[in-house]
Amino acid sequence: MDQINATMTENELINQTALEPDTGACPAGSETYRVQRGDSFYLIARKFGISVRALMNANPNIAAGHLLVGDILCVPVGEGRSCPVGSSAYTVQQGQSVVDVMLSSNVSLRALREYNEDIRLTALRPGDVLCVPPSGDRGLCENGGPVYRLQEGDTLDEIAERNGTNVEQLLRLNPNLLPSDFVSGQVICLPTRRRVTEENTEEQET
Numbered sequence: 001m002d003q004i005n006a007t008m009t010e011n012e013l014i015n016q017t018a019l020e021p022d023t024g025a026c027p028a029g030s031e032t033y034r035v036q037r038g039d040s041f042y043l044i045a046r047k048f049g050i051s052v053r054a055l056m057n058a059n060p061n062i063a064a065g066h067l068l069v070g071d072i073l074c075v076p077v078g079e080g081r082s083c084p085v086g087s088s089a090y091t092v093q094q095g096q097s098v099v100d101v102m103l104s105s106n107v108s109l110r111a112l113r114e115y116n117e118d119i120r121l122t123a124l125r126p127g128d129v130l131c132v133p134p135s136g137d138r139g140l141c142e143n144g145g146p147v148y149r150l151q152e153g154d155t156l157d158e159i160a161e162r163n164g165t166n167v168e169q170l171l172r173l174n175p176n177l178l179p180s181d182f183v184s185g186q187v188i189c190l191p192t193r194r195r196v197t198e199e200n201t202e203e204q205e206t
Contacts, residue, residue: 026074030058035071046119048075049089049129083131086148087115092128106135111147134187141189145173152184165191 026032033044041064045055056064058074083089090101098121102109112121115131124130134149141147148159156167156179171179173189182188 025072026058030074030076033073033075035067035069035073037069039069040067044073044075046125047127048077049091049127050076084115084146086146087131087133090130090132092124092126092130094126096124096126098122098124101130101132105132107133108138111137136187141173145192146190147187148190150182150184150186150188154182154184156182159188159190163190 033048035044041052041055045052048055054076055073058076062071062073090105092101098109098112101124102112109121111133112130115133119128119130133147136149137147150159156170159182160166160170169191170188171177173191177186177188
């Protein structure tokens, strides 16, 4: 992953204000970005919530190790970070810390870490895109299993069937919940695909 920062020569500093973005230089589906002091492909990609590879592919004529202040990059749009089903993308604002995100989203630090393993939550920057789990998620699901917020009309039998398991296993995965707690708005743990496969295999053997 490229970590080389953009450099600025004296002439570039003098002429920086004269360089205007060429808004017609980038293809449809992308936007222009002027490289700032301290930028790198990694930091720019992180700022826009896209992969470094996607950014480099959109700028084949610019070498990663020769990024200069004032360079105009084409940034793909509509290719933002893909978050797991049940979670939502959250863009960090100026002055926000991980605590602010936790408070506004009502999730635990552990839950945020599970959904954002590639981001240093203790060093968030404005523009970082986080995947935020459903409100109330404590990140306590066994073996990193997914979470689900119960919807109006959901029943234990229907949830179990949709996830290839049974009511007994659902209750085991949520030992802190009573059967009567499975109501609309409650966040529950679901089995991992691997666990479902193992359980089905055991049932076939018995």
